[in-house]
Amino acid sequence: MTAENTPKRSNFITDIIDEHLENGRFDRVHTRFPPEPNGYLHIGHAKSICLNFGIAQDYGGLTNLRFDDTNPITEEVEYVESIQADIRWLGFDWDDRLYFASDYFGQMYTYALQLIRQGSAYVCDLTAEELREYRGTLTEPGRNSPYCDRSIEENLDLFQRMKAGEFPDGSRTLRAKIDMRSPNLNLRDPVLYRILHAHHHRTGDEWCIYPMYDYAHALSDSIEGITHSICTLEFEDHRPLYDWCLDELGIFHSQQIEFARLNLTYTVMSKRKLLQLVREGHVSGWDDPRMPTLSGMRRRGYTPEAIRTFAETVGVAKAHSIIDMELLEHVLRDDLNTRSPRVMAVVEPLKVIIDNYPADGEETFPVPYFPFDQENSPTREVPFSQELYIERSDFMEDPPGKFYRLAPGREVRLMNAYYITCTGVVKDENGEVVELHCTYDPESRGGMSPDGRKVRGTLHWVSARHAINAELRLYDVLFNLPNPYDAPDGGDFKDNTNPDSLQVVKDAKLEPGLASAVIGESYQFMRQGYFCLDAVDAKEGARVFNRTISLVDTWAKLQK
RNA sequence: UGGGGCAUGGUGCAAUGGCAGCACAGCGGACUUUGAAUCCGUUGAUCCAGGUUCGAAUCCUGGUGCCCCGGCCA
Numbered sequence A: 001m002t003a004e005n006t007p008k009r010s011n012f013i014t015d016i017i018d019e020h021l022e023n024g025r026f027d028r029v030h031t032r033f034p035p036e037p038n039g040y041l042h043i044g045h046a047k048s049i050c051l052n053f054g055i056a057q058d059y060g061g062l063t064n065l066r067f068d069d070t071n072p073i074t075e076e077v078e079y080v081e082s083i084q085a086d087i088r089w090l091g092f093d094w095d096d097r098l099y100f101a102s103d104y105f106g107q108m109y110t111y112a113l114q115l116i117r118q119g120s121a122y123v124c125d126l127t128a129e130e131l132r133e134y135r136g137t138l139t140e141p142g143r144n145s146p147y148c149d150r151s152i153e154e155n156l157d158l159f160q161r162m163k164a165g166e167f168p169d170g171s172r173t174l175r176a177k178i179d180m181r182s183p184n185l186n187l188r189d190p191v192l193y194r195i196l197h198a199h200h201h202r203t204g205d206e207w208c209i210y211p212m213y214d215y216a217h218a219l220s221d222s223i224e225g226i227t228h229s230i231c232t233l234e235f236e237d238h239r240p241l242y243d244w245c246l247d248e249l250g251i252f253h254s255q256q257i258e259f260a261r262l263n264l265t266y267t268v269m270s271k272r273k274l275l276q277l278v279r280e281g282h283v284s285g286w287d288d289p290r291m292p293t294l295s296g297m298r299r300r301g302y303t304p305e306a307i308r309t310f311a312e313t314v315g316v317a318k319a320h321s322i323i324d325m326e327l328l329e330h331v332l333r334d335d336l337n338t339r340s341p342r343v344m345a346v347v348e349p350l351k352v353i354i355d356n357y358p359a360d361g362e363e364t365f366p367v368p369y370f371p372f373d374q375e376n377s378p379t380r381e382v383p384f385s386q387e388l389y390i391e392r393s394d395f396m397e398d399p400p401g402k403f404y405r406l407a408p409g410r411e412v413r414l415m416n417a418y419y420i421t422c423t424g425v426v427k428d429e430n431g432e433v434v435e436l437h438c439t440y441d442p443e444s445r446g447g448m449s450p451d452g453r454k455v456r457g458t459l460h461w462v463s464a465r466h467a468i469n470a471e472l473r474l475y476d477v478l479f480n481l482p483n484p485y486d487a488p489d490g491g492d493f494k495d496n497t498n499p500d501s502l503q504v505v506k507d508a509k510l511e512p513g514l515a516s517a518v519i520g521e522s523y524q525f526m527r528q529g530y531f532c533l534d535a536v537d538a539k540e541g542a543r544v545f546n547r548t549i550s551l552v553d554t555w556a557k558l559q560k
Numbered sequence B: 001u002g003g004g005g006c007a008u009g010g011u012g013c014a015a016u017g018g019c020a021g022c023a024c025a026g027c028g029g030a031c032u033u034u035g036a037a038u039c040c041g042u043u044g045a046u047c048c049a050g051g052u053u054c055g056a057a058u059c060c061u062g063g064u065g066c067c068c069c070g071g072c073c074a
Helices: A012-023 A043-058 A077-090 A101-117 A128-135 A152-164 A213-223 A233-249 A271-279 A294-300 A304-314 A325-339 A512-516 A554-559
Strands: A030-033 A062-067 A098-100 A121-124 A173-176 A191-195 A209-211 A228-232 A255-259 A349-354 A362-368 A379-385 A387-391 A411-414 A419-427 A433-441 A461-463 A468-475 A502-510 A523-525 A529-533 A544-550
Touching: A012 A043, A012 A228, A012 A255, A030 A043, A030 A228, A043 A062, A043 A077, A043 A228, A043 A294, A043 A304, A062 A077, A062 A101, A077 A294, A077 A304, A098 A101, A101 A121, A101 A152, A101 A173, A101 A191, A101 A209, A101 A213, A101 A233, A121 A152, A152 A191, A173 A233, A191 A213, A209 A213, A213 A233, A228 A233, A233 A255, A294 A544, A304 A325, A325 A529, A325 A544, A349 A502, A379 A387, A379 A461, A379 A512, A468 A512, A502 A512
Parallel strands: A030 A062, A062 A098, A228 A255, A349 A433, A468 A544
Antiparallel strands: A121 A173, A173 A191, A191 A209, A349 A387, A362 A379, A387 A461, A411 A419, A419 A433, A468 A502, A523 A529, A529 A544
16 A cells, blocks of 8 residues: 555544554454345445445455345345446446355355364254343343353254255254353344245355344455445444354454445435335335435436445444435535536516517527536527516516516516517406516527616516427425424324425426437526436426426525 | 443534634624525533643543343344
């Protein structure tokens, strides 16, 4: 390891690694990302992925992708595929280092035999319930299993017969012989193997005994030569067992390091809770754009770059924390801002008739997609005609002082087109404004008046005759509270779901060029927000856009 | 005295015995053919009490608060 490999960003983990490199414990950095294929990846996993791959990159090291598939009952190939797709999408590559804990079942079994021969493990016949009883409590020590003193020969015989399938599920376990009086419950002769006559998505019916997490994880890390095994805080208590397995076997010893998992305001982050939202129909699926899953965020219009920046920005530490959703939104907007072409779309249309414009007249304006970089920006022609749509919220009949959009007698600029002045308001029988009459100033073509007079408001618009219709899906946070778990007594997080988290607009009016919008691209609907085609429903031919995130709306804030 | 961990502005992360800083949020202003972006300015913090030291967010002692652990889940 040389000086030029020294990372710029440092945290408590890189401190530990630096020390290891200095004192010679390791001369390289090799990490792993070890998901269990029992669900979809979420933004919390993204933090871990960015951490593991990022740190290895910083040190010129490697990162493995390893599926921790030791529990056949909960795991499925569907998940191993989606997980790989999500990691790739995020921008990380494990080259040919794709592994499965199940790849090592044979080797782990051999190691278990070794533990038995060393007198460090025994076959226990206690039932699950008895075992719980023998384990003791948080404050009281446990008691030795009546089976802990079986002979090595008997243990060997029994364990081999466990593997051979002679015993039913739950009848026996292989346990580490450590210390039933340890204040750390994980060390009270933890189960290493359980009997599970279940079909495994990779090994099929080859095995009917499966290793437990603590044993399998430590050995997998060791087998792969992982130097730094980075996991979340709840495994701190497991580290002594992790170390025990490796020390007892005398094999390569990885260092486990724990960090605080990511939490975000206004959402939940556990697979179990997310699964509930899916199952109970609060969302349309794992990839619902409101979900904090990577597949949901991708569909929503998040970019991998934004998520990576976010992961870096939140930092890493051991203190439990909850990140403001606003920080995520900030990095998202920041990324989208530089990459999204500017287009015009009216979310809630209000018809405007330009009385002094020829009824059958028509013209187009050249408008750059990237107004902030006109030199290099591609341009399209935007059609204009007598009847237009503007945003309903851009007109007020009786505006407050700070409102500088359209109002009776008020002049505003139609972006890139003309200045118009409101001369008439048409209402229906309920008093609702249905149509506006305006006049335009032909001298202001392009959006600038030769006399240099200023207009305060600049509105987006679309030509009624040329507009295309689209469905817009406007998203808001999934929960009403920063902390969804903050539920009244007897309630739970689902009581805090936001009933307005999805608003569907059926008849938005878009500029015609958007007919050729592409899935996977982000567009800024000017003065509204960033939108993208819904990769699922737009595929069916429907014109459906997701609002990834609104623009910062100072005016809305002012109104409060 | 079960064990393990954590405490720095509203939020998150730095400062590794030597000027408490950065980002987001907030507030104010400039600019603006997006009430966006950009730019400028600004409010605001070391859990408490002792101790060591010329000097403590950092080291020591004692408190307080919060989180995790009693799956044959991971």
